[in-house]
Amino acid sequence: xxxxxxxxxxxNVSEISYGNWITHGSQVEEEQAQACVKAALDVxxxxxxxxDVYANTRAESVLGRALAGQRRESLEIFTxxxxxxxxxxxxxxxxxxxxxxxxxxxxxxxxQTDYIxxxxxxxxxPTVPLEETFLAFADLVRAGKVLYIGVSEWKADxxxxxxxxxxxxxxxxxxxxxxxxxxxxxxxxxxxxxxEEAGISQIVWSPIGQGVLTGKYLPGQAPPAGSRATxxxxxxxxxxxxxxxxxLTKVQNLRPIAEEAGxxxxxxxxxxxxxxxxxxxxxxxxxxxxxxQENVKASGVKLDAEVLKRIDEVLAGVIVDDPSLGx
Numbered sequence: 267x268x269x270x271x272x273x274x275x276x277x278n279v280s281e282i283s284y285g286n287w288i289t290h291g292s293q294v295e296e297e298q299a300q301a302c303v304k305a306a307l308d309v310x311x312x313x314x315x316x317x318d319v320y321a322n323t324r325a326e327s328v329l330g331r332a333l334a335g336q337r338r339e340s341l342e343i344f345t346x347x348x349x350x351x352x353x354x355x356x357x358x359x360x361x362x363x364x365x366x367x368x369x370x371x372x373x374x375x376x377x378q379t380d381y382i383x384x385x386x387x388x389x390x391x392p393t394v395p396l397e398e399t400f401l402a403f404a405d406l407v408r409a410g411k412v413l414y415i416g417v418s419e420w421k422a423d424x425x426x427x428x429x430x431x432x433x434x435x436x437x438x439x440x441x442x443x444x445x446x447x448x449x450x451x452x453x454x455x456x457x458x459x460x461x462e463e464a465g466i467s468q469i470v471w472s473p474i475g476q477g478v479l480t481g482k483y484l485p486g487q488a489p490p491a492g493s494r495a496t497x498x499x500x501x502x503x504x505x506x507x508x509x510x511x512x513x514l515t516k517v518q519n520l521r522p523i524a525e526e527a528g529x530x531x532x533x534x535x536x537x538x539x540x541x542x543x544x545x546x547x548x549x550x551x552x553x554x555x556x557x558x559q560e561n562v563k564a565s566g567v568k569l570d571a572e573v574l575k576r577i578d579e580v581l582a583g584v585i586v587d588d589p590s591l592g593x
Contacts, residue, residue: 267310268566270546273440274465277383277414279342281540281565283313284558285471285549286325296328298553303332305555309562315443315469315549317346317388318373326376334378341383344469345373346418346443348388361391361399370406386416386443390424390593400431400439407437416441416469421593422460429464439466444592446470446545448479448520448538448577449513449585452592458544467546470539474550474561478507479535481518485511513584523576529567532557536564538577 269278284306286299306314316329326345333341347369350359357364370385385406387399406412415437417428425442432439442461444453446468453468461468474480507513517531524534539548550561578585 267312267562269312270467272384272414272469272546273467275414275438275440277342277440279313279469279547280311281547282311282536282562283315283342283344283469283547283549284311285315285551286329287317287320287471287551296331299328300332301555302552302558303329305552305558306562307336309559311558311562312340313342313344313547315344315471316377317349317386318351318369318376319346319349319388323351323372323376326373330376330378338379343377343379343382344384344386344416345377345382346386346388347373348391360394361387361402362394363398363402366399366402367406370411374411381410382412384414384416384441385412386418386441387420388418390417390420396427396431400428400435400437404435404437414438414440416443416466418443419445419593420457422456422589424593425457425460425464425466429466439464441466441469441546443469443471443549445472446539446542447473447475448535448581449475449507449517451585451587452589454542454587456589457592458542462544468542468544469547469549470545471549473539473548474532474535475517476507478513479517479520479531481521481531483508483514484518485514510584516581516584519580520577523573523580527567527569527573529564530560532561533564533567534569536561537567537569538574540564540567541569541574 268281270281272279314329316325318326347366348361352358359365403415420442429439446453521531524531527534536548539545552558
């Protein structure tokens with residue numbers, strides 16, 4: 267496993283991080299989730315990403331139990347705040363001070379830890395003054411409950427505004443967590459330049475295109491049993507991709523490139539996002555330990571310019587890079 271600095275901070279993260287968005291508390295039983303976390307630890311992953319809303323708080327609880335007993339200083343535990351997780355009261359969502367502080371304390375309890383390494387605003391909240399949001403984050407940092415602040419799926423102008431406030435408040439704002447893959451490149455035109463300017467890195471989710479870039483989904487055929495496309499918690503995210511036969515056909519044409527590079531399709535996809543110097547870590551999920559063991563081999567892989575060019579040529583016409591579609 268190789269490591270990268272997150273933004274212009276002193277925090278090192280594993281190039282491959284383990285996320286439990288759809289799996290823990292939903293798609294797999296806890297015993298299997300524990301096995302996947304153990305596999306992640308065994309292959310050198312130290313960075314674990316979750317959110318309070320995943321499986322309506324159950325994912326945080328499962329991860330907390332799975333990491334119990336590990337040396338805390340050897341882990342980077344990330345979570346997020348924004349979406350409602352309680353009874354749906356008027357303050358049970360968004361980035362207002364009340365919701366942020368209450369959500370942080372609840373996440374600490376579920377994760378069985380005294381502090382969160384990176385606390386992320388899961389979306390931008392246009393209904394709350396940004397000053398209120400960042401002051402709440404600053405108070406969490408000064409209380410020692412949070413070490414660093416990040417965001418997820420923020421647009422370039424939102425990142426710039428947040429970075430300016432963070433500097434004024436002396437809050438370590440160091441990351442953005444967007445969707446990013448060979449086929450979904452909406453962060454490249456605007457978000458990445460703004461992030462580089464602000465000194466923050468990307469921690470990217472869905473580097474294998476929600477499973478599409480593994481090549482297991484074939485045009486005109488039903489999804490394989492047990493795949494993300496068959497799980498209610500994740501199928502809505504992947505359905506639009508599976509209905510695109512041109513995309514599924516082009517993805518199959520990546521197979522010779524992966525084979526020549528000595529990589530699986532999934533490894534090629536994860537390695538591709540790591541070629542972007544503004545990407546600090548790629549989040550992988552898993553329903554089986556073998557998936558962790560396979561995908562982690564993308565760490566440290568260098569793809570030369572000719573391979574990157576061939577990938578672009580194969581996927582021409584199905585790459586999405588419109589920055590207005592991000593966030």
